Amino acid sequence: MTSLPSPSRNPRVRVTDVEVLSSAWYVLRRTTFDYRHGDGRWSTEQRETYDRGNGATVLLYDPAGGTVLLTRQFRYPVYVNDHPDGMFLETAAGLLDADDAETAIRREVQEETGVRLGELEHVFDVYTSPGSVTERLHCYAAPYDPADRGEGGGIAEEGEDIEVVELRFAEALKMIETGEIADAKTIMLLQWAALRGPFRDAAD
Known part of the structure; x- marks a missing residue:
């Protein structure tokens, strides 16, 4: 807090x-x-x-396969504000709680996607809704190996029901244009990946 x-x-x-x-x-x-x-x-x-405290998020990418790994889960606040079904596609994320940002995102990623993070790159920090919400979000990027993916899905005891979604990077960018990806942190990280990150050459 x-x-x-x-x-x-x-x-x-x-x-x-x-x-x-x-x-x-x-x-x-x-x-x-x-x-x-x-x-x-x-x-x-x-x-x-x-x-609500500060948080962390990470864009998981496979440079060899040209894919990114996202999550899909029901988000009531967007559902009540005109999102078609509330099933929100986004990067893995979570609150820091009592941990530092790197420790927290490693924990959240393993719980949500089953990926055990190795190399982790800090990209930027952002304030998500500065007019009313105090949260500062620490944004990272990290490679993943599809062969090393675990089960993921979140913690059932906490009511989490998370689907892990693997997309071609080009497809994910198009989904910003169509509105299928409407999450701010995810859009920022995907655009970073295209402009300065691991898919810069592909975007060019």
């Missing part, structure tokens, strides 16, 4: 009150703060922030 910012980090922001609205699953806070605008005037603002 995030901590409150130090006053020295931005002298234009003075937090005056923090109220916890909910902590049933993660933490929803309403914060009141004074903000100094560019013209020098001060105003009192309120924002609600949803703190």
